Amino acid sequence: MKIWKITSSEKNIVLTISEWIDFLDNIRGQSLIKEWIPFEVFIEGSKKKYKDFPSFLPGAPVINIEAKKKIESFLEGKVEFLSLIHENYSFFLLNITNVIDCVDQNKSIAEFSKKGKKTNYKKIYFNKELINTNDKIFKIPEFPSKYCFVSDEFKEFIENSSLHGPDFDLVWDSELDEETELYQQQIYDEYIYSINNSVDLSMSWEEAMNHINQNKAVVSDRWKLKLDQDRNILLGQLNMDLQYDFVSSKYIPPILLDLKWKKA
Template identity: 30%
Template sequence: MKIYLWDDVDTTLVLSNEADLRKFRDYFIGETLIDEWVKTKIEKVSKKSKIYDNCRIYSNPAISKNALEKLVHFFEKNVEVLPYQFDDLECYAINVTNVIDCIDYSKSIYDKYEGYDVIKEIHKYSFQENLVLNENIFKIPEFRKTRIFVSESFKQAVEEAKLTGFQFIEVWDSEEVPLPPLEPLVFAGPSYDFKEAYHMVQEDNKTVANDKWVMQMSKGELCLGRREPNGIYTWIFPIYLPPILLEMQWYVTDPYEITEKGELAL
């Protein structure tokens, strides 16, 4: 079986009232919202923004009525469908209350915050198969606010219905032969949060990296490299930045050479 991270291809919807963001910081953490949900108003980022069947609003999915009709059978338990107020079409927040403590840390690759017994990042996921075997949509305690995991059946249903705006990142295959764990990369110097790092890349032409990702400019465009389990970096010119990057710390490093094959040469 396979497990995927539910993501989107572009973030084009936002809250109409920024004051609502204060409430959203306490929402979508794996707990019920049905009794306190207010039909919050949302809008497009700009008049020209494209509307998709799936779009994230502050790390949580917002789906169209079309998507809801095609996927409703996946939301019958442990998921609350909460309406937004949106002038362009019917749109709904998806609140996943199914939180499962299912990571197999003996086979996962992860980091903890220095000095604390708290997970900072999981670089390689391994799940306890007996706990997720019959689950189509769930969260994990470690990242209950920002990450939703889905089954291959959910992914296939989205693809068969030709729903737009969905992106799925494969994070686990139970039949995959595991590669030897990579040695963690160690960077010298201070670390920076995403906002600081992104500014240094865009304004100062710096290269920033961590154990999993690299950001740098190339020919005037932002390039993003991801370190794969085999140690090779895949290199893309992203249309948008995955929300997972916002949670990471970054270090200034020497520029990477981009090969003709679109991979990063070390």
């Protein structure tokens, strides 16, 4: 069994809203269909070509009407399709209501804030016995607004359906033995260590922003920043394959402001 995390392709169109809607803070795995009020979204930039899975929120994928027709029956009982308003397209927010408490807390490596709050998983392990064959898409209760996980079956379905937009990052493979996992973690930690101990790691946040505005990239710790073709900031996080998962984000986590950066 393999579990994948959905991320958004850099080729996706990006949806924005005129102002933040408090209701979006409630997308945490519960049903919203009865209280949902559609709101207007806008396409930011025009050079992107993928419209099946537009980039919007990390914990709530958006799909267009063509994608909805193809996956609606496939994900029956696991998601709600919440309509959005756009002048030219029919978009739907994919509200995933299948929340499974399936993380193996004994093996997983969590990250914590200075106040002791769990903020992320540096490495995540799942309890295979708690994931059914019908759990094609799901969230975990620890971070219901942050991650969307899918099975091999979902990944293969999308890849065989001529839909474009989601990227799939492997987060867990039940067939990998513990020795291999530990080796991967060691390589990952050594890579991060080499970045954080580089003599070139000297840019302030302001200097890093000036650098990427020249169409150059910067790195620090597990993060990478660059601009896309529409000059939106792409925030990348290093995965266990030593590749960066990028999302287009107007929100910059405060932790990044205090880091030192270097040229990528």
